[in-house]
Amino acid sequence: MIQRGRVNRRGRAIRRGAAGLAALLVAGVVATACSGGGGGDPAPAGRPGGSPGALRVLAGSELRDLEPLLDEFHERTGIEITMEYTGTLDGVDRIAARDPAVDAAWFASDRYLRLAPEGRNAVIDRTTTMMSPVVIGVRPELARRFGWVGNPSVTWADIAAKVSTGELTYAMTNPSASNSGFSALVGVAAALAGTSDALTLDDIRPAELTAFFGGQVLTAGSSAWLTDAFATTGAQTGTPPGAQPGARIGAMINYESELLALNTGRLRSAPLTLVYPRDGIITADYPLQLLRGERRTEYERLAGWLRTPEVQRRVTALTHRRPVTPGVRIDPAPWPVRALPAELPFPATRAVADHLLSSYLDEYRRPSHAIFVLDVSPSMEGERLALLRATLKGLAGTDDSLSGRFTRFRGRERVTLITFSGAVHDTLEFTVDDPEPGSAGLAAISAAADGLTLGSGTAIYTAMTSAYSYAETAVRREPDFLTSIVLMTDGENNQGVDAEAFHTSYAGRSEAARAVRTFTVVFGDARVEEMRDIAEWTGGEMFDARSSSLPEAFREIRGYQ
Amino acid sequence: MRPKRALAIALAVLLLAGIAALAVVPRLGGSDGELTTVRALVGSEKRSFLNDPDVTAALADAGYRLEVDVAGSRDIATNRDLTGYDLVFPANTPQADRIRRDHGVTRSSMPFSSPMAIATFRPIADLLTRAGVVRTEGGTSYFELRAYLDLVAAGTRWSDLPGAAAVYRTDRSVLIGSTDVRTSNSAALYLALVSYVANGDEVVTDARTADRMADLAAGLFLRQGYLDATSAEPFDDFLSIGMGKVPLVMIYEAQFLERVRAADGSITPDMLLLYPTPTIYARHTVVPLTDAGNVVGTLLATDPGLIRLAVRHGFRPSDPAAAAAEREARASSGATGPAELVDVVEPPSQEISERMIDRIETRYEEGAG
Numbered sequence: 033m034i035q036r037g038r039v040n041r042r043g044r045a046i047r048r049g050a051a052g053l054a055a056l057l058v059a060g061v062v063a064t065a066c067s068g069g070g071g072g073d074p075a076p077a078g079r080p081g082g083s084p085g086a087l088r089v090l091a092g093s094e095l096r097d098l099e100p101l102l103d104e105f106h107e108r109t110g111i112e113i114t115m116e117y118t119g120t121l122d123g124v125d126r127i128a129a130r131d132p133a134v135d136a137a138w139f140a141s142d143r144y145l146r147l148a149p150e151g152r153n154a155v156i157d158r159t160t161t162m163m164s165p166v167v168i169g170v171r172p173e174l175a176r177r178f179g180w181v182g183n184p185s186v187t188w189a190d191i192a193a194k195v196s197t198g199e200l201t202y203a204m205t206n207p208s209a210s211n212s213g214f215s216a217l218v219g220v221a222a223a224l225a226g227t228s229d230a231l232t233l234d235d236i237r238p239a240e241l242t243a244f245f246g247g248q249v250l251t252a253g254s255s256a257w258l259t260d261a262f263a264t265t266g267a268q269t270g271t272p273p274g275a276q277p278g279a280r281i282g283a284m285i286n287y288e289s290e291l292l293a294l295n296t297g298r299l300r301s302a303p304l305t306l307v308y309p310r311d312g313i314i315t316a317d318y319p320l321q322l323l324r325g326e327r328r329t330e331y332e333r334l335a336g337w338l339r340t341p342e343v344q345r346r347v348t349a350l351t352h353r354r355p356v357t358p359g360v361r362i363d364p365a366p367w368p369v370r371a372l373p374a375e376l377p378f379p380a381t382r383a384v385a386d387h388l389l390s391s392y393l394d395e396y397r398r399p400s401h402a403i404f405v406l407d408v409s410p411s412m413e414g415e416r417l418a419l420l421r422a423t424l425k426g427l428a429g430t431d432d433s434l435s436g437r438f439t440r441f442r443g444r445e446r447v448t449l450i451t452f453s454g455a456v457h458d459t460l461e462f463t464v465d466d467p468e469p470g471s472a473g474l475a476a477i478s479a480a481a482d483g484l485t486l487g488s489g490t491a492i493y494t495a496m497t498s499a500y501s502y503a504e505t506a507v508r509r510e511p512d513f514l515t516s517i518v519l520m521t522d523g524e525n526n527q528g529v530d531a532e533a534f535h536t537s538y539a540g541r542s543e544a545a546r547a548v549r550t551f552t553v554v555f556g557d558a559r560v561e562e563m564r565d566i567a568e569w570t571g572g573e574m575f576d577a578r579s580s581s582l583p584e585a586f587r588e589i590r591g592y593q
Numbered sequence: 594m595r596p597k598r599a600l601a602i603a604l605a606v607l608l609l610a611g612i613a614a615l616a617v618v619p620r621l622g623g624s625d626g627e628l629t630t631v632r633a634l635v636g637s638e639k640r641s642f643l644n645d646p647d648v649t650a651a652l653a654d655a656g657y658r659l660e661v662d663v664a665g666s667r668d669i670a671t672n673r674d675l676t677g678y679d680l681v682f683p684a685n686t687p688q689a690d691r692i693r694r695d696h697g698v699t700r701s702s703m704p705f706s707s708p709m710a711i712a713t714f715r716p717i718a719d720l721l722t723r724a725g726v727v728r729t730e731g732g733t734s735y736f737e738l739r740a741y742l743d744l745v746a747a748g749t750r751w752s753d754l755p756g757a758a759a760v761y762r763t764d765r766s767v768l769i770g771s772t773d774v775r776t777s778n779s780a781a782l783y784l785a786l787v788s789y790v791a792n793g794d795e796v797v798t799d800a801r802t803a804d805r806m807a808d809l810a811a812g813l814f815l816r817q818g819y820l821d822a823t824s825a826e827p828f829d830d831f832l833s834i835g836m837g838k839v840p841l842v843m844i845y846e847a848q849f850l851e852r853v854r855a856a857d858g859s860i861t862p863d864m865l866l867l868y869p870t871p872t873i874y875a876r877h878t879v880v881p882l883t884d885a886g887n888v889v890g891t892l893l894a895t896d897p898g899l900i901r902l903a904v905r906h907g908f909r910p911s912d913p914a915a916a917a918a919e920r921e922a923r924a925s926s927g928a929t930g931p932a933e934l935v936d937v938v939e940p941p942s943q944e945i946s947e948r949m950i951d952r953i954e955t956r957y958e959e960g961a962g
Contacts, residue, residue: 228764372834372837374765380814381957
């Protein structure tokens with residue numbers, strides 16, 4: 033499951049302050065080791081790599097699967113790799129701003145980062161470490177019906193055609209939060225444009241893209257979470273026009289590696305058919321990027337080790353990603369194809385990439401309905417309420433960071449604020465017609481944030497029961513919306529109905545209402561068990577704002593809406 | 594590196610320190626037995642050479658330890674902060690000249706060169722042979738740039754070529770894969786070649802022609818979409834991803850030969866090197882920024898052991914005796930490209946080259962690409 037904020041390699045969430053302290057301690061140890069000279073210095077003398085140090089790596093969450101290897105690297109070299117996991121755009125923000133807390137970055141791709149000069153210049157060196165193309169895995173019965181099994185001629189247009197008839201729905205990550213979704217967006221836009229070259233603004237075909245992304249019935253902020261949700265329930269959120277209500281999701285667009293892991297694991301009995309569209313794919317190449325020259329030695333040791341044939345073969349076996357070291361070949365199994373189809377061109381400019389992202393959010397994707405259930409109990413008084421207000425206003429346009437721009441409320445989006453303390457206070461509804469800061473919809477949300485007032489008591493389950501009643505009506509009225517709930521509380525339930533009553537009422541709701549997932553935000557003195565239970569019960573996810581921050585937790589949840 | 598080897602090097606260095614008077618090249622800085630660290634910013638295509646343990650050992654014998662940072666050669670000349678570096682090693686003389694001018698440096702050395710070549714796969718070469726772009730003569734395959742530019746001008750897609758359906762079924766345009774012309778020297782040399790051919794086999798010398806050639810060539814880069822910043826990256830993709838990503842990639846000959854000579858299995862029998870006609874040489878030039886950098890630059894150009902290692906990494910040495918030996922070795926092996934290339938052109942002046950690149954850069958900034 034997802035852990036928020038700074039997480040060290042062993043999966044323990046650590047607070048920001050603690051992480052800084054830990055880094056200082058590590059630095060101190062290294063400094064001591066260096067100045068120690070001979071004598072009691074435990075480091076092997078004369079090693080050309082220098083004294084063992086540490087490397088703080090800002091990484092995409094999918095790289096968690098390499099942790100066993102990184103532990104082994106630490107044992108062999110004494111160099112400790114501390115991984116801090118974050119989303120793609122947040123990573124770009126921090127690399128471009130030259131965050132002093134990181135020495136290196138390691139994401140699925142750095143193409144977007146390198147489209148901007150400030151991103152390009154922040155990177156001293158890079159080494160690609162492994163590869164995985166973004167492809168589509170289709171349920172076997174559908175693949176057979178469509179004639180796609182063992183068929184190398186399927187194109188993105190063929191897939192789009194099945195989506196437009198309602199025969200095919202799929203899961204895909206949010207392109208503004210995760211590289212697999214972004215790759216798919218860029219690739220599909222290029223393929224459907226029918227151009228033989230890189231996409232220009234004039235080539236983009238909004239109607240075709242809107243039809244294609246209408247089939248996306250599950251979104252997520254991370255590829256791994258998407259895989260998990262697809263494998264466990266496979267339930268679609270909302271119903272696009274023409275599709276069967278309550279049907280299982282028909283396919284998933286994701287890294288080949290994620291799809292292969294499912295096929296050899298949880299979906300072994302009914303493995304997905306991997307389709308590699310003939311007109312092309314976009315491949316992630318996982319570059320390890322050096323950001324601080326002082327850590328070059330550690331970076332080179334790690335990069336060099338990762339690219340040795342022996343480690344490449346183990347990475348391949350462990351993660352199902354493909355090797356990048358020339359001469360290392362993959363065995364046929366479990367890869368359905370050895371040679372990949374043509375690589376689609378990635379846009380040459382940031383303008384095209386940003387246009388695609390904005391248009392996806394405001395225009396191509398199915399509209400979303402975000403229902404926020406917000407605790408305004410007395411404990412929220414003061415700083416906490418101020419932070420909640422600032423967070424909501426950030427989403428309404430005041431946050432101008434790159435990740436802020438793409439996580440704010442978007443065109444066509446419905447936003448509902450349900451405030452509660454000992455009882456439900458208000459249910460405020462907004463529609464955003466224009467995603468530009470200051471637009472009528474966004475200004476109304478900002479004003480509502482300013483107007484939040486406190487009550488007494490904390491009735492979490494009463495509020496959630498009410499939120500699901502509201503959601504049930506909403507999804508009946510607008511079945512094509514991707515509807516989700518965010519629950520934010522800073523305390524434990526002490527009034528109203530209990531968990532069991534909420535479970536009972538939830539179980540009695542329509543299938544469409546039960547498909548509405550709840551993403552919970554642990555804040556202040558909230559009880560982790562309560563929040564985890566609500567997230568798990570509804571197929572959502574828990575985010576801990578104590579280990580990151582309230583705005584960060586909300587921004588991350590935006591990837592799942 | 595294994596401790597044993599490190600120990601051996603340390604002993605060698607101590608020994609050397611004892612007989613420092615006999616050393617051919619004087620060492621600067623550092624106390625006895627310690628290596629002087631030399632920080633270098635180099636074009637990516639020389640990274641594996643400079644990081645070769647044998648090169649490290651040879652430099653350690655002379656008292657130096659090289660720390661290598663990598664950037665595109667044009668990036669080095671125009672964009673990077675060179676503070677703290679002892680030497681820079683761009684892939685060509687014009688960039689080196691610019692750095693010398695900007696930093697008031699008079700010294701430089703040119704240890705080796707490498708002509709531009711195109712890495713491809715046999716099925717692709719066969720398609721292009723049928724299309725009249727590739728011809729093979731005396732064991733070397735040549736790539737006719739003029740015929741290629743005609744295909745590009747006609748908007749030819751791979752799927753338009755006779756026989757493509759069986760081997761390379763994609764509707765993408767026939768385009769040579771390159772690096773980003775804004776950062777990388779190999780792309781600038783590709784531009785130099787294209788401008789020469791499109792200008793009726795004349796080096797571009799005036800501004801107006803430069804603008805016209807830049808407009809004509811801009812599509813060769815912009816139409817590819819996102820491009821890597823340094824020469825090593827697209828060749829890496831060629832080796833590891835293969836035909837799907839890059840059916841044709843503009844590289845330095847040395848990048849391919851280095852792999853052939855390493856015999857590490859990365860060059861498979863279906864890969865081959867094409868020599869564009871005309872082609873152009875990249876003259877890899879060291880610009881020292883400190884005295885220590887100057888010693889290392891001189892060593893790279895004059896030390897016989899280091900020259901041999903450069904040849905192992907695919908480069909053509911500048912030293913006349915070593916160059917003659919290298920040509921002879923090529924002529925006898927026959928499998929490592931022609932000993933001498935006849936159809937070779939010179940790049941336009943630095944001013945003209947910069948003018949063309951700046952004009953293409955403007956096209957990127959306009960953003961619609």
